[in-house]
Amino acid sequence: MNDLISPKYQMKLVKDVHDTIWSEYKSYSEVYYFINKWHVVYDEWGNENFHIHIKPNSGNIDLEPTLHGMDGDILLKIAIEMGVDTRLYSFNTNIQKYN
DSSP: GGSSOOOHHHHHHHHHHHHHHHHOOOSSHHHHHHHHHOOOOSSSOOOOOSOOOTTTTTTTHHHHHHHHSHHHHHHHHHHHHOOOOHHHHHHHHHHHHHH
């Protein structure tokens, strides 16, 4: 699905999702727990659907690089759940179908 979402739109989506998550959850632990609910580790070797970045000095989640590391479909699902406007995605997808 990453190829269906343009890099420019993904950048905007990351910013909007980032800001919305921080407005909803007020602590690093709440943000971590929310993001961790989307995180899947597939095997004992650490293969995962995305990597949760942790700030080295504080041990807190680093949300922006975590969101940038997600596939577009996960990012889009989080955006929808958080109430971020995704109408532009629908418009861009319909244009791509007809080109």
